[in-house]
Amino acid sequence: MHILEAQQLTKIYGHHLSLKKALTNVSLSVEQGEFLGIMGPSGAGKSTLLNLLSTIDTPTSGRVMMDGRDITHLKGHALAEFRRRQLGFIFQDFNLLDALKVRENIVLPLAVNRLPVDQLQGALTHVASVLGLSELLDYYPSELSVGQRQRVASARTLIVKPQLLFADEPTGSLDSQSATEFLQYLQTINGQEKMTIIMVTHDAFTASFCKRILFIKDGQIFSEIIRQGDRQEFFDRIIDMQATIGGGGKTNALRSGD
C-alpha cells in the first residue's frame, strides 16, 4: 500500500528576476513500512523534495498524497493538526528544553493531548527502552552527549507514533559511534514499529541502513537502488552510484565491525 505519493512535483524558487528551478516533475511513491533514502550531489534538490513531501513547503505545481488524501495545500489549523498527528521530523538541531529533564522533554508532545498518566508513562517507558534511554530519564540535556541528545529528540518525535518519519541529515552532527547506534535504532523502529522513514543524507554509510535509495540530480530522479544483499553490498552499490552521478558529496568508509 502506498502511504505517500508525489505526482509531478516542480519547485521554482524566487520571482521573475531570479528564478531557480530546484525540482522538475518528480513523481514517486513510498510504501507503508519503507526506509527510503534520498541522495544526490549538493544542490540537487534533496531538501527541497523532503520539504515538499513533508508539508514544510508547497510545490509550484504537482501534488502530494498521503493515504490517498491530497495534502499539498493544507493550511493553518488543518495543517498543524495533520503534522502533529501523522508526521515526525528529525533534524540536526535538537531543540531540547534545557530546563526540563529528559523524561519531561520526551513526553512534551503528549502533554498537549492530555493523556491519562498511566498511558503517558507506558508510552515513555516503551520509547525510552527502544532508544536506549531508560537510564537517562532523570538527567538534564546539558548532562548528555550529542548522540544521547539526538536520541532524546528522536524519542520526543517517536512517542506520538507518527505514521511517517522525515529525517534530514540526522547523523550530521554525530560521531561515528553515535551515528551507528542512532541508525541501528532507526532500523529497529522501522522493523518493529513498521514506521515509514524517509531520510535525506550525503553519507553512504548512513544511507546503507535504508532499504531503497532514490538518487536526485539537477532536480530530477536520476536512478534508484534497492537493497538486496547485506549492508556492505548495499554500501558498495551506493558508492558506485555516487561515482556515476558525480558532483561530490562526502562518503565515509564502512566502519569496521558494522
Ligand SMILES: Nc1ncnc2c1ncn2[C@@H]1O[C@H](COP(=O)(O)OP(=O)(O)OP(=O)(O)O)[C@@H](O)[C@H]1O
Ligand atoms: N529558499 C530558496 N531560495 C532560492 N533557491 C533555493 C532555496 N532553497 C534552495 N534553493 C536552491 O535550489 C536548489 C536545490 O536546493 P536543495 O537545498 O534542495 O539541494 P540539496 O540537494 O538539499 O543540497 P545540499 O546537499 O547542499 O543540502 C539549489 O540550487 C539551491 O540553491
